Amino acid sequence: MDTSIVTADDSVAELDRLAELAEDVIRRARSAGATQAEVSASVASGLSVNVRLGEVETVERNRDRGFGLTVYFGQRKGSASTADLKPDSVEATLAQACAIARYTEPDPCTGLADAGLMQTRFPDLDLWHPWGIDVDGAIAIGREVESTARDNAAITNSEGASVQCGDALGVYANSHGFVGRERGTHHSVACSLIAGKGDAMQRDGWYEYVRDAGDFPPFDAIGRKAAERAAARLGARRLSTRECPVLFAPEVARSLVGHLVSAASGGSLYRRASFLLDHAGKPLLPDFVDIVESPLLPRGHASGAFDAEGVATRESALVEGGVLRRYVLGSYSARKLGLQTTGNAGGVHNLVVKPGSIDGAAADQPAMLEDMGTGLLVTDLMGQGVSIVTGDYSRGAAGFWIENGEIAYPVEEITIAGNLRDMFMDLRAIGADVDPRSSILTGSILVGKMTVAGE
């Protein structure tokens, strides 16, 4: 069966076609009177297979295209997009963007990023590794992962195992003459299991997410880990309301760094909707904390030589010695704030959180548990109870109660609450147990004290 995944040779030609289309539309926008214009065009394709209880459940093929155009008539802006690349659709998109720009109002901060900031070097970041897997091959992997998981005696049911592979091609071009081509692959293997029966049922699982299928751990190990996580939740209890230290496991710790990024983002700042307003250059975390943006990491999940405006990305500290060194800005928010863009239009390109602790020692999770002594290990967070405006934090949690550095029993149906500003200042340690599945690369994070609400 043909999996219709773009092959390496096709991808270069396809990127050239996208670039040609983008440049052509920019030319046409200029002749329609636009003073500036920018285009994003993309093609993504993939295969997704789900296996449940040993049987194939779904086989999905996807091929998604996108074309987005923004035109500027002086300080007025209009945008339009379409989900196919047919000439008629692209032509209509141009007309719609121009029509909208007739109604939007002049905004002195609008426009492309400055021409001098455009990236000129395009190193190979090792992001392109098509996985030539066919449907039968994907099914076989799904079956192996799930059946290994179901070998665990605690597993009573399954939500199935999924195997996905995908590749994405993208071009960003603008009327400065910048044309950036990007191509990348992402593949995943996931499994979700049920342990226990009736009222005692618990669900958990595991997934792996890689650029190159060769980087997957052995598939049976993924199944085993997924099953162990579900089984470990059996017999979960509630806790009484209390204050205690909280250790965020790596798979949830990155959300804390994500909240920091949201609050330091230009959009939150110029809207005055951030608890980090006027905080650049000030201490935010204990002085052992360093967070560095590393856009050129080989095989990094968010690696890229340029941002969503073509601006060159560069390695740069976000937090150094606990001090918030800078904000996270694109050119629009930078102009609103009277600052320079930090090459973060569209977000951050990999954040590396350096392990460390108040007492200087870097550690893995068991050592951090020992260090914490008695407290809560959180492995799952629920809900959206985080305010970036005030820093108020209150989320549902599940995990394990820790006594004398060891797991005493699993816990559920509790909340953990605090204020992000206090929580950041109260960081005690960052583990060396880095979770590689995300563009935020952090280990476990220990917070000195939070309020746990329960029975």
Place this chain on the structure above:
Amino acid sequence: MDVSLALAERTLLAPGGLSVGDLDRVFARVMAPSIDAADLYFQHSRSESWVLEDGIVRDGSHSIEQGVGVRAISGDRTGFAYSDDIVLPQLLEAAGAARAIAHDGKGMGKPLALCGVRALYPPDDPIDALDNAAKIALLRELDVLARSLDPRIKQVIVGMNATHDSVLVAAADGTLAADVRPLTRINVQVIAEQGTRRESGYSGGGGRCAYRELIDSGRAHAWAREAVRQALVNLEAVAAPAGTMDVVLGPGWPGVLLHEAVGHGLEGDFNRKGTSAFAGRMGDKVAAEGVTVVDDGTLPGRRGSLSVDDEGTPTHCTTLIEDGRLVGYMQDKHNARLMGMQPTGNGRRESFAHLPMPRMTNTCMLAGQRDPAEIIASVERGLYAVNFGGGQVDITNGKFVFSANEAYLIEHGKVTRPVRGATLIGSGPDVLTRVAMVGNDLKLDEGVGVCGKDGQSVPVGVGMPTTKIAAVTVGGTAA
């Protein structure tokens, strides 16, 4: 001739030189002795959005998405492919890819027969129905109104967006249905500052109607006032309590409790697979007496309503819990067939590029007898929560959370101080058994809900009367 069908054919099939008659050829390609069911979902979706920020209408955008999804089902296997090109060769190719999953099944098809659709909303395009100058004028008006209400309002963001969605569903079981769906929404977000304290307020709403309805009814202006009121209340808020206490939920949007605590757990797919905390509990008592919960896709003009679902089944008002007992699940065709039940009009999908699954429409608790004032007066110490952000549920152990963004302490039967954002947590199969009083003031939400499941987003609604629930865990920081 069905109006929606004529419109959908013109928008979806005619540009590619297709007619309903050609669809038989596609089914001939999909259907094999081993295929039990197959469907085609044609969609053309057009949307726009406008944003005012810092007093400037700084951004506007327009987008178009169209395509066709082809699904083939054999036993409990589903094959799915889609194309953004609605022409016969692409359709046949997608059909070939989708049917490749076949192994055993019945493989019988029926000729297409149009299903009469009762229209719950007008088919008119809300984007063109109001001219752009009037949209700009409204955005400015709401900005000026919000700023005029209080000098502490430092930032106002007003957004409006509309979608016009035309769908045509044809299935091998003979289903042929079309639906043309408008959806509009207006949002106002403000930031209020007092000294070093900063708080936000948010309000908005909409439905399957023209912008005009939201404007002429005064609702849009009321949302601007409401956003300001909420931000100013939050400026005074103290830390929320932590621990277990009685909670009174206000009417309307707090119905998101139902969506998280019981709604997802009653979707057919999770129950067929036995992964829901409600699996195998049909007929059991899962709520207090007097508690009745329905999922109603038939409310005219509501955000979660559909004339037909995305599989061509007319929507229903499905009773999920009747006087405390579990009586119904929400079903799409696939899960209904495998469970030997009837579809309930809950088969929904984000777009042609996604597979349908059982989803909620408008989920509501019916009104009881109590006067809301009497309910509050009955609480010695507790929380009165009137507005919420989002929620989430683990359908297997039933644990759910939802976060209040406007709540007050109740002390000695009186609503006293506002408290800052607190998350409520509980267990779905248990929480409704602790409903102690149900108010007579059922209210539906303003029309802002978006539900996410397996990465697919669909618009939904909720509703509930003022309701008292005993012993709920409130996740604040204060002792």
